[in-house]
Amino acid sequence: MSLFYMAAALFLLGTILLGLVRVLRGPGSGDRMLAAQLFGTTGVTILLLLSLALEESALVDVALVFALLAVVAAVAFVRQHGLPEPPDTPIHRQPPDTPGPERPHDDR
Amino acid sequence: MIANALTVILIFAGLVFFAAGTAGLLRFPDVYSRLHALTKADNVGLGLVILGLMFQAGGPADILKLLLIWVLVLAAGTTAAHMVAQRTWTHGEFESDR
Amino acid sequence: MNVLLVLFDLVLLAGIVGVAWRCLASTDLFRAVVLFITFGLLLALAWVRLEAPDIALAEAAIGAGITGALLLVTLERLRSIMAERRSGRRHTPPPDPTGPHALLRALHDPPPERRTFLPALTFALVVGGLLVTALWHQPQSVGLEPVVDAHMDISGVDHPITAVLLNFRAYDTFLELAIVLIALLGAWSLGRHDLIPARPAPGPILPGTLRLLVPVAVVTGVYVLWAGSHAPGGAFQAGAILGAAGILLVLARPRQLPMAPGTPLRLGITAGVVLFLLVGTYGLVAGHGFLGYADAWAYPLIILIEVAATLSIALTLVALFVAGRPAGDDT
Amino acid sequence: MNGLAETVAHTLAPGLLYPTGGAILFALGLYGLIRRHHLVLRILALNIMGSGVFMVLLGVAARGEGAPDPVAQALTLTGIVVAVSATAFALALVVHLTRLTGHAVMLPGPPDDDAPVEDISREAHHADGGPAESSAGEDRSA
Structure with missing residues (x-):
C-alpha cells in the first residue's frame, strides 16, 4: 500500500512542478497568486499521502496547519493596489494579445 | 481488503482531478477560467483523496x-478564488507597475 | 519503495533548487515573492523527508502564513511610497496611474550587470564546491541522539526536541526569544508604522471565512502547544500559528490597524523572556545552575515557560508584521 | 560494477543528497546576493542561503540508522524563528530606507574603486529631488 501512496505523492509533486510554468509565465499577478494557492491544496494532499506512506501521523497536523493558513497570502495579495483610484479611472483591462508596454516583463 | 481497494480507487480518481486541475491551470485562456482549476478540480481531488484515506484512519x-482539513481547504480555496477574481475585475489583468 | 523514495527526493530537490534559481533571477519582484512562497511549501516537504516533522510544522506556519504576507505587504508599502514621491515631484507631470511608464520601475529590479557575472559565479562555485567536498567527506558519527535519549526520563517531557529546547539547551531558547524581542525593538525604533495602504475586498466572504478560520487557528495553536510535550509541536510552532492568525486579522481589518493598548502589549511581548529569566535565576539560587530545574518541577515549569513563550512569539510576530510602534504611543 | 551500484545508492541516500542540495542552495543564494540590486531580492537571497544551511543541518542529522539527532533539529527550529524575525526587521528597514531616499535599490559602486567617499553617498543625489536625477537610480544600474 505504501508503494501506492508514494507513487501518488510523486505524481502530485510532478503536477506542482508543471504548474510552476504558470507562475513563471504569468501573465498577470492574479495568475501567479492562483497557481501558488493551487500548490497549497496539492501540498496538503501530498502531506496526507506521505503521512501514510512514511507512517508518521504528525504529518496530518502539518497538513492541517497548511490548510488553515493557506488563505493568508491571498488576503495579503488582495490588499495590494489599494490607492484610491480617481473616479474617472477607466478599468484598465486590455486584451491579452496587445503588446502594451505594461505587459509584465518576462526575462526568460 | 475491500477498504484497501476502495482507498486505491478513490485516490486514483482524486489524482485524475488533480491532473485535470493542472491542465486547466496551464491551458485555460484567462484568469477567470483558470479559477475553475482552483475551486473545482483540486478541491474535488482533495475530497476524493481524503475520502479514500478515511478508510485507513x-x-x-x-x-x-x-474532514476538518477538507473543510478548511474548501474555505480557503473559495475565499482566495473570490478575492483574486474580484481584484482582477477591479484592477485589470495587467497592472501598470510591473 | 526505495526507488520511489529516491525519485521523490531527486524531483523535490530539483524543484527546490529550480524555484530558488528562478526566484533570484526574476526582474519582477512580485513573481520572485510568489516563487518564494512556493519555495517554502517545497521546503516543508523536504523537512518531512528528513524526518523532521517539528521543523515542517514550523515551516508550514511561517512559510505559508507569515513570510508570504510579510513580503507582499512590503511590496505594497514600497509601491505606495514610491508612487507618493513620484507624484510629489514638481517638474514632472502628475503620474497617470494607468499610464504605461507611471510606476514601471517601482517593483522591478533591472537585470544584473555583466561585469559582476564572472567574479560572482567563481565565488559562488568555489564556496559551493568547498561545502560539497566537506560534506561528502565528513566522518560518520551518531551525533547527540544517544545522549539525549539517555536523559529523557529526567527532562520532564516525552518529546526529545522539546526536551532539548526547554531543558537541556534552554540557554539557546532563552537567547532566541531575546533576539526576536530585539528584532522587534529595532523595528519599533524606526518610528510609527505605516498603514497598509489598501482596502480589503468588500463583501461577506472574507469576514465569513475569518469567523471559521480564527477560532480553528486558536484551537490548533493550543493543540500544537499541548502536543509538544509528547509529539511534534511546541511553543515555536504554536506561536507561529497564532501569530499567523493575528496577521490574518490585521490584514482583514479595513484600512485601520487595530489599536493595541501599549502596556498589555508590551507585557505580553516580554512575557517569554522575563519568565524564562525569572525561572533561570530561581534555578541559580536554588542550586540547580542557571536555567536548571529540580527534576520534580521540570514538567510544570516547562509548560509555564512554553505558554509564555507562545504568547510572546505570537504577539511579536504580529507586531513585526505591523512594523512600527503602536499608534497613540508617544514615548 | 557492484561497487558502482553501492556508491550510487550511498550517494542517493537522504543523508548525503539533501546536504548537497543545501550546499547548492547556499551557493545559489550567495550568487543572487552578489548579483541582484533590489534590497527585497537580496533579503530573499539571504533567506535562501539560510534555508540551505538548515537543509545541511537536518540532512546531516538524518544520517545513519535510527532516529535523527534532536539537537540539530532543535537548533534549526530556533534558527527558523530567528530567520523570520530578522527578515521582518530587514523588510522594515527597507521600507524606511525607501521612505528616506525614494528607492530600494542598492546601487553598484562607482566604476573606479578609488573614488572619494562623497561620491558613493547617494542620499545627496536623491534627497533634493528634481528632473535631472529623475531616474538616476535605475539608469546607473541598468
Whole structure:
C-alpha cells in the first residue's frame, strides 16, 4: 500500500512542478497568486499521502496547519493596489494579445 | 481488503482531478477560467483523496481531523478564488507597475 | 519503495533548487515573492523527508502564513511610497496611474550587470564546491541522539526536541526569544508604522471565512502547544500559528490597524523572556545552575515557560508584521 | 560494477543528497546576493542561503540508522524563528530606507574603486529631488 501512496505523492509533486510554468509565465499577478494557492491544496494532499506512506501521523497536523493558513497570502495579495483610484479611472483591462508596454516583463 | 481497494480507487480518481486541475491551470485562456482549476478540480481531488484515506484512519478522531482539513481547504480555496477574481475585475489583468 | 523514495527526493530537490534559481533571477519582484512562497511549501516537504516533522510544522506556519504576507505587504508599502514621491515631484507631470511608464520601475529590479557575472559565479562555485567536498567527506558519527535519549526520563517531557529546547539547551531558547524581542525593538525604533495602504475586498466572504478560520487557528495553536510535550509541536510552532492568525486579522481589518493598548502589549511581548529569566535565576539560587530545574518541577515549569513563550512569539510576530510602534504611543 | 551500484545508492541516500542540495542552495543564494540590486531580492537571497544551511543541518542529522539527532533539529527550529524575525526587521528597514531616499535599490559602486567617499553617498543625489536625477537610480544600474 505504501508503494501506492508514494507513487501518488510523486505524481502530485510532478503536477506542482508543471504548474510552476504558470507562475513563471504569468501573465498577470492574479495568475501567479492562483497557481501558488493551487500548490497549497496539492501540498496538503501530498502531506496526507506521505503521512501514510512514511507512517508518521504528525504529518496530518502539518497538513492541517497548511490548510488553515493557506488563505493568508491571498488576503495579503488582495490588499495590494489599494490607492484610491480617481473616479474617472477607466478599468484598465486590455486584451491579452496587445503588446502594451505594461505587459509584465518576462526575462526568460 | 475491500477498504484497501476502495482507498486505491478513490485516490486514483482524486489524482485524475488533480491532473485535470493542472491542465486547466496551464491551458485555460484567462484568469477567470483558470479559477475553475482552483475551486473545482483540486478541491474535488482533495475530497476524493481524503475520502479514500478515511478508510485507513485509526479512529473517529483521525476521521474528524481529515474532514476538518477538507473543510478548511474548501474555505480557503473559495475565499482566495473570490478575492483574486474580484481584484482582477477591479484592477485589470495587467497592472501598470510591473 | 526505495526507488520511489529516491525519485521523490531527486524531483523535490530539483524543484527546490529550480524555484530558488528562478526566484533570484526574476526582474519582477512580485513573481520572485510568489516563487518564494512556493519555495517554502517545497521546503516543508523536504523537512518531512528528513524526518523532521517539528521543523515542517514550523515551516508550514511561517512559510505559508507569515513570510508570504510579510513580503507582499512590503511590496505594497514600497509601491505606495514610491508612487507618493513620484507624484510629489514638481517638474514632472502628475503620474497617470494607468499610464504605461507611471510606476514601471517601482517593483522591478533591472537585470544584473555583466561585469559582476564572472567574479560572482567563481565565488559562488568555489564556496559551493568547498561545502560539497566537506560534506561528502565528513566522518560518520551518531551525533547527540544517544545522549539525549539517555536523559529523557529526567527532562520532564516525552518529546526529545522539546526536551532539548526547554531543558537541556534552554540557554539557546532563552537567547532566541531575546533576539526576536530585539528584532522587534529595532523595528519599533524606526518610528510609527505605516498603514497598509489598501482596502480589503468588500463583501461577506472574507469576514465569513475569518469567523471559521480564527477560532480553528486558536484551537490548533493550543493543540500544537499541548502536543509538544509528547509529539511534534511546541511553543515555536504554536506561536507561529497564532501569530499567523493575528496577521490574518490585521490584514482583514479595513484600512485601520487595530489599536493595541501599549502596556498589555508590551507585557505580553516580554512575557517569554522575563519568565524564562525569572525561572533561570530561581534555578541559580536554588542550586540547580542557571536555567536548571529540580527534576520534580521540570514538567510544570516547562509548560509555564512554553505558554509564555507562545504568547510572546505570537504577539511579536504580529507586531513585526505591523512594523512600527503602536499608534497613540508617544514615548 | 557492484561497487558502482553501492556508491550510487550511498550517494542517493537522504543523508548525503539533501546536504548537497543545501550546499547548492547556499551557493545559489550567495550568487543572487552578489548579483541582484533590489534590497527585497537580496533579503530573499539571504533567506535562501539560510534555508540551505538548515537543509545541511537536518540532512546531516538524518544520517545513519535510527532516529535523527534532536539537537540539530532543535537548533534549526530556533534558527527558523530567528530567520523570520530578522527578515521582518530587514523588510522594515527597507521600507524606511525607501521612505528616506525614494528607492530600494542598492546601487553598484562607482566604476573606479578609488573614488572619494562623497561620491558613493547617494542620499545627496536623491534627497533634493528634481528632473535631472529623475531616474538616476535605475539608469546607473541598468
